[in-house]
Amino acid sequence: MDNNNNGDNNNESFKTNQQQQQQQQQKITLSNGVTMPMIGLGTSHSGGYSHSCVVYALKQCGYRLIDTAKRYGTEEFISYAIKECNIDRNELFLTTKLWPIDCGFESTKQAFRGSLRRLGIDYLDLFLIHYPEVSSNCCNDKWQTLGDTWRAFECLYDEGLIRAIGVSNYQIDDIEKQNEYGSMKPLVNQIEFHPYHYPKDVVEYCCDNQIQIQGYCPLGMGNLINEEQVQNIAKSIGKTAAQVLIRWSLQHNVPTIPKSTKSERVKENISVFDFQLNDEQMKILDSFDKEIKYQDISTIREKIDQNLPDGYKLDKNLRERLLES
Helix, strand or coil, X not given: CCHHHHHHHHHHHXXXXXXXXXXXXXXXXXXXXXXXXXXXXXXXXXXXXXXXXXXXXXXXXXXXXXXXXXXXXXXXXXXXXXXXXXXCHHHCEEEEEECHHHCCHHHHHHHHHHHHHHHCCCCEEEEEECCCCCCCCCCCCXXXXXXXXXXXXXXXXXXXXXXXXXEECCCHHHHHHHHCCCCCCCCEEEEECECCECCXXXXXXXXXXXXXXXXXXXXXXXXXXXXXXXXXXXXXXXXXXXXXXXXXXHHCCCCECCCCCCHHHHHHHHCCCCCCCCHHHHHXXXXXXXXXXXXXXXXXXXXXXXXXXXXXXXXCCHHHHHHHC
């Protein structure tokens, strides 16, 4: 069997009316009818923050989904980038997340208002509970607190302040437990998703319950880039290893939010709509699953309890530099 020829044939047919197909494939519809871009820009504080890359992504590359969190400390910086790009608010899809120390009914609403203020917006497209955890200093039962948090999410959604609500890093048991406390299921579950970590049980459960999986860390913290078979696939279709890995997520119907502070990588990461991986290539990548997670709740627990300040790894002078520019 000549896999390369099959890949070439797939890619040639896929390039027909490429521009129209790209527009169609760049968004997915959530169960409430809201459309969400298939590719977004991650902006976690890991590796720093590049204002120029966010501006480049919005103005030159066509990114419209920006993913952030209070924890990352990048919400205010993103507001500067949006203003600089002068893009209509209704063209953007902005996601932020609630850090565990802010869980609780009233504290969730207060934290949400703070995120809106820092982002310089009056509504949010997607709001996520960052982890199914609360501070160990919390006086109430964990799930009672998370249940109160979810009810606050539902209230904000009903008020039209959020277009979609969801969770992040939730397992099946977490979702089912939370469902006991609210009237609405999450619309999105954002999880670590790459060939080393392909949780088929969670994906299947969410699909069956109309919960859209969104992936982060699509390159496996860069560790998948040097896999020989990934490199071979990339070479055979004239793409980069990163593009192959991102395409793998998309063909599993999983939107993804790769992060980079380098302009050339930002452009590369969204240039994935002019080719397809064939069945054999997908099977090869599927076989990499080793249940390896690079973001584990055990590594987050200490940070939750230390109550570290927002974006604690960011350059302290960044805000001043942006305000001066």
